[in-house]
Each structure stands twice: as C-alpha cells, then as structure tokens.
Amino acid sequence: MLLRDPKRLLAVMIAGVAGLIVLLDFAGAGGAFAPLARGLVDWAAVITSIGLLLGIVSVVGAHVARVRARRPDWAYSLILILAMLAVIVAGIFFPLPGGGGFVLPRSLAEIPIRTLFRVVYEPLASSLLALLAFFSLSAALRALGRGSLEAAVIVAVAALVLVTQLPPIAALPGVGATMQWLNDYVALAGARGLLLGAAIGALVAGVRVLIGFDTPYIDR
C-alpha cells in the first residue's frame, strides 16, 4: 500500500530513518550518529517553538471569538488574553540591564516574568495543589461507597502508610522494618510489573510508528 502512495512512503521513510538515527545514538553507537541525532533533536526543539507560536495563535483566535460573540464565560476569555499580553509585554518591553546593553529574559525563570509568576501564578497553583488532599478524601469515600474492591485496597494501603508514619506508631518495634519490606518487595514488584508492561506497550507503539504501520504524523 505504501508503494502506491509516494507521499506517504516518503513521510514514513523520513520518520523511520530519523527515529533509527536517534535510536542508534541512544544505544551508544557514537561516531557520525551522535551529531546527526543531536541535530534532529535540535530540529524537534525548533519545531516545538514554531508549534508554540501556532498554539498561541489558536488560543488567541478561539478566545477572541468567544469574547466577540459574548458567549457564556466570555469574561474569563478576556482575562486569559490580558494575562497572556501581560507576560509577553513583561518579557519583551521590560528587558534586563546587561553588560552590553539591555537583554531580554532567556526563560520564564528570569525577572520580570519570574516576578509575575511568583506573585500571581504560584499562589494559585499552590491553592489548587492544596485542594488535592480534600479531593482525594472525597474520591476515596465515593469509591468505597461504590463497593470497588480495587479502591478498597488502595484506600486501605494509603491509610496503612499514613498511620505507620505517625511518630508513636513508627517508633514501635518492627513497624519500620515491616513497612520497608512491604515497600521493597511488594510495592516495588508491582511497580516493576507495571513498568515492564508499559515499556512493552511503548516499544511496540514506537516500532509500529517507525516502520510505518501507525502514522499519527501523516496527512492522508
């Protein structure tokens, strides 16, 4: 089927060869593969940046349309656009004094963008994270009410871990060693089983993409 569709064949070949080069470099082939793989990964970073620009255009377009049409919750869209503008303006029009003149911040982790994040975003994100404790309690109670065996096991193990970390309980003889044994042998075995299964799935998914059986990157 591929041979009858040159456009698809070319795309599959480019994807396959690029993937193989990066794989060989990852496997330690060295030589000419290292700079080639580095170049490909750099290209991916550039494409991601272009994708970010397209994403910004898409987000702005969607929210401007929402504001114009006065759709429900349009005010939130307006706040989003203004916040985006604030970060862009802070990054471009308030450059930092540098040795050779003014320099733009290189990342979100530098002033003045950093200041915006610290005073506005981080408190909001922390509040949301704090909610997770209540959400997990609510989810656990609902799951127990549902009568799910898996959920009951999860809640029981979580409760066990929490209780055994209390200082008076943790100080009891044998508790620490038992928990360590459970962690090292039971929990780790489960985690490794999960990891192995997921790795096999990921390997098959990757190989199918590399040899062109699955082509999520292609236009038909």
Add this chain to the structure above:
Amino acid sequence: MLLPPETILILAAFLVVVALTWLHHARVLGGRFPSRRPLPALDTLRAALGRGAETGQAMHISPGASSLGAADGSRATTAELVAGLLVAERVAAEAALNGAPILVSSGDVVAHLALRGSVRQAYQVAGQAQDYDPARVQLLAHHDDLAYATGVTTLQGREGLEASAMIGGFGQEYLLIGEDGAQRGLPQVAGTTGSVALPLMVLTTASTLLGEEIYAAEAYIAPPGPAQARLLTQDALRTGVIALLIGGFIYALVQPALGLPPLPGL
C-alpha cells in the same frame, strides 16, 4: 566502523521486535485475528459514543498534558501520547461515522497540532470532512499540568459532556479532573502508565485502563483489522519477558550450587 557490543545487543533486540511486528501484521492482514480478553473500561466509551449520537452532547477525549518528544527528555511522555493520539483518532473516526460530537483537549502545543491533524484525518477517512470543526480541538495549556487540569474542569462544567476519555500521560493533576467529573456524574474512561495517577483513576472511575492497556485500547475500539496486530506483538513480548524472568530466577537459584558464572548485574 564497529559498533560497541551493547549497541549490537540493543539493535538485535530491536530487530527481533521489528520482525515480530511484521509477522503479526501479516498474520492479521491474512485474517487471523487474536482472541481478546474483555476490557470493560472501553464499554463505557462505546456506550457514550452511541448515546452522544442521540443526545448531541460531546464526548471529551484527552491525552492529558503528555508531551511529544520533549527535547530535554525531562518530562517526555511520547509513548503515552502516541497511545492517546491513536485512541483519539479511532474515537473521532467512530464519532464521524455515527454523528456523535467530540471535543478534544491537550496540554502541549505539539500534541495539539498532532491531534488537529489526526482528528481531521479521521473525519476525512470516514468521508465526513465537512463535519470536522477545528474549534473542537482545543489547546488548554502548555507544559503546565495544573493549568491543563483547570482547563478541563472548566470544559466539564461548561460543555455538558456525554462522557470523558482521558488516556495518555497523567500525574497527580488527574485528581482535579477526575474528581470534578465524578461529582458531576460524568461517565469517565481513564488510563495511564504512571503509578502516581493510576490509584487516583481507580478511585474516581470504575473504567480504568491500567498501564499497558492504554496501548491496546486503540485495537479494541477499531474494527477488526491491522490495529489488532499490536496485541499479538505485545503478548509475544510479554511472554518472552516472563520466560526470561523465570529463567533468570531459576538460574540464580542453581548458579551457586553448580558453580556457574553469575548473571550480569547481580
């Protein structure tokens, strides 16, 4: 130029997987489909697609805040995202065929572009290109799990969804989405490979895909065809890994008594 032994070993293993993939693909193309164990989680998804066609309410699909090939390798969840993309494409194809509306969201720009492409293609392949609406594929955040989670909860509150399928890379932020959905009575299908999000998924929905099941999901949603070859390859590799583990265990048991050399790394 000679390659190091480790590289040759990795390449040999890779070639074995490629050969198995080809073999199973050919086998499925020849009409020999694998027998599948039931995955009840996906029944929720199929039922929601059927209901969506009648109620006109959208089915939400999300690969999470997975990122495609992060250049620094720090938080790349490429494989999970590929699984999420394939599921989104299959669900979009089914939705295009039966007229159920969908709403797709993501938390990474590259994933967003990939989703726009794959969903559009799904509608084209189904012969319903006129029904594809790019505004139904939304970018909610970029490399920010919490922002993405709040975006999804907003969608869940505003759009009146029929169901939500969240299959891909998720972390603790899933709880914000999943619990909000559960409180709204929204049927949810969730799946990931991460050990942080999986317990949270089990708590918030009965329809959970555990670990490797997310890679099999596409083959279960798709009509009988090449997609099912992946199940055969996954099963063959899993059998091989189990055999290696048992063989290694027995070898480690008898090795001191028989004076055999120890296994590498032990």
